[in-house]
Amino acid sequence: MALEMVGVVGLGTMGAGIAEVFARAGLRVIGVEADADSLARGRRHLEGSTQRAVDRGKLSGEERAAVLGRITLTTSRDDLGEADLVIEAIPEIMALKKALFADLDRICKPAAVLATNTSSLSVTELAASTGRPQNVVGLHFFNPAPVMRLVEVVHTVVTDPALVPELAELARRLGKTPVTVGDRAGFVVNRLLLPYLNHAVNLLDQGVATRDAIDQAMRAGAGLPMGPFALLDLIGLDTSYEIMGVLFDETRSARHAPAPVLRELVAAGLLGRKSGRGFHGEEPPPSEPDKSTVRTFAAQGPGAEELAARLVEVGFKESSDDPDVVLHLGDRPxxxxxxxxxxxxxxVGVHLVGGKVAELAATALTSTEALLAAKDLVKVLKLIPVPCRDRAGFVVDALLLPYLNDAVRMHESGYASIDDIDTAMKLGCGYPAGPFETIEALGLEAMRDGLRALYAEYRDPAFAPAPLLDQLVTAGVRAFPR
Ligand SMILES: NC(=O)c1ccc[n+]([C@@H]2O[C@H](COP(=O)([O-])OP(=O)(O)OC[C@H]3O[C@@H](n4cnc5c(N)ncnc54)[C@H](O)[C@@H]3O)[C@@H](O)[C@H]2O)c1
Structure with a gap:
């Protein structure tokens, strides 16, 4: 593939960033927008983003001028006749994209490659709307495109096989890391990320824990850069709902059914950051926290002695006759x-996660006083209390283990390699570790047992341990064969 001139259609959030990425790699870019106003907005976006790169010392003033000089902006698609590669980043609406692809097929030279930045739509369907399906691929960049290092290179069953390594090489030339996959809804990152976020919404809806408790548990307990509700607000609840719908249409799996709360919030216009309010926003006034008068406690379960020793050290009294609260340690209800x-x-059940979080499980019988007492006790130990219901997996395991199981199933299905899945989740989501690295740190057997407990409680087939995981545990293997 000769590559000198690249077209980018749609200079919104993604397209402007993609145009910048190509221009910064020394390629000539033609940016196409729908009308003059949108074009002016795209230009401001490009100027602002490159100026910020200068301010941060990533680009010199001269380089910035050269980058902007390599980008031609137009409202006429017909200017794309000489482009070797065209990437579309227009809104996520199949009819719009199909019409655009049919038009690009007419305008662009026969050898030109047509790529889509779609997050969830079928690349195969777009390919079929052209007379050159062998030259149609997905190039899925992440937001913000100039910063995020991952590109999912998506081929269909009819893509010319020779094209795929060339596009992966191109991604490297742009300073990105490519992960090459076939055309399944959500590719790697959205296919694993969105069901986890959707699951968090369902746990909230079931009253397992509050929004803030869940966000905090996943940040401090699981070490993720953002809690699921903060991330949903950032992605947009409408976008999240739509992607879940596309995943469900492909798999018909209950795990992919969009959470009813998402539909309700989207219908109410609460879309997340873009509309000012989603799960977060418009906070209720902080109420004065109740103080407990806890003095005595009892502790039981694995690790109870150590916890008791720490509490005694800071002045609480261990009592076996009539303690104010009984802390039961463990990872089960x-x-x-x-x-x-x-x-x-x-x-009160106590599950310590990641050395920072104490999930506090209140049963149907637990009193408010006992829960308050447990909160006070763990706070004194500098642990973050995450009150939750007495359900299998509590919060962190309930959300994390099915996500990890999804990753094992994805690999088992032959869709992507272990290394590609780990790379994609780290670079695409900013996760500190990929799912397989996380599984190996947790222990395969602990994960299998945790999933079995979740399955026994919720009876959701998605929580049944992936056969590969089960077999590796049975074989006594501690790491995935790579
Ligand atoms: N926003 C994200 O985080 C993200 C991440 C990865 C992929 N994507 C995907 O990228 C694509 C674009 O998303 P976005 O968030 O940048 O959307 P956006 O709404 O910010 O930008 C879309 C742009 O396309 C322009 N446009 C619409 N019709 C056009 C046409 N016919 N010709 C030329 N320009 C046209 C609009 O004026 C707008 O500027 C979608 O397919 C989306 O799924 C988005």
Whole structure:
């Protein structure tokens, strides 16, 4: 593929960034917008973004001028006749994209490659709307395109196989890391990320924990850069809802059914940051937290002695007769332990996660006082309390393990390699570790057992351990064969 001139159609959030990426790699770019106003907005976006790169010392003033000089802006698609590669980044609407592709097929020279930046639509369907399906691919950049290092290079069953390594090489020339995959809804990143976010919405809806408790648990407990609700607000609830719909249409799996709360919030116009309010925004006034008067406690379960020693050290009294609160440590629901006590309302489950978070499981019998007492105790130990219901997996495991299981199933299905999935999730989401690295750190057996507990509770087939995971545990293997 000769590559000197690149066309970018649609200079919105993604397209302007993509145009900048190509121009910064020394290529000539023709940017096409729908009308003069949008073109002016695209130009401002490009000027602003490159100026910020100068301010941050990533680009010199002369380089910026050269980058902008390589970009020609127009409102006429017909100017794309000489382009070797055209990437579309217009809105995520199939009919619009199909019409554009049919038109590009007419305008562009026969050898030109047509690429889409779609997040979730079928690349195959777009390819079929042209007379050159062998030259149609997905090049999925991440937001903001100049910063995020991942590009998913998507080929269809009819893409010319020789094109794929060339496009991966092109991505490297742009300073990006390519991950090459076939055409399945959501590719790697959205296919793994969105169902996890959707699951968080369902846990909230089921009252397992509050929005802030879940966000905090996933940040501090699972080490993610953002909680699921903060991330949903950033992506946009409408976009998230639509992507879930596309995933569901392809898989018909309950795991991919868009959460009803998403539909409700989108219909109410609460779209996230872009509309000023989604899950976050318009905060209720902070209420004065109740203070507990906890003095005595009992601790039981694995790790109880160590926890008790730490609490005694800071001045609380261990008591076996009539403690204010009974802390039951473990990673499974605790109501069965509560009912064995004379005062079951005093038992609170405690699950320590990542050394920073204490999930505090309140059973159907737990009193408000006991929960408050447990919160006070763990705060004194500098742990972040995450109150939740007494459900399998509590918050972190309930959200994390099915996501990891999805990754194992994705690999098992032959869609992507372990390394590609890990790379995609780290570079596409800014996660500190890829799912397979996380699984190996957790332990394959612990993950399998955690999933079994989740499956036994929720009876959701998506929580049944992936056969590959099960077999590796049975074989006594601690790492995935790479
Ligand atoms: N926003 C993200 O985080 C993100 C990330 C990855 C991929 N994507 C995908 O990228 C694509 C674009 O998303 P976006 O967020 O940049 O959207 P956007 O709404 O910010 O930008 C779309 C741009 O396309 C222009 N446009 C519309 N019709 C046009 C036409 N016929 N010809 C030329 N320009 C036209 C609009 O004026 C607008 O500037 C979508 O397919 C989306 O799924 C988005």
């Amino acid at each position: 605790v109501v069965e332990h509560a009912v064995r006590l004379a005062r079951p309302e005093r038992l």
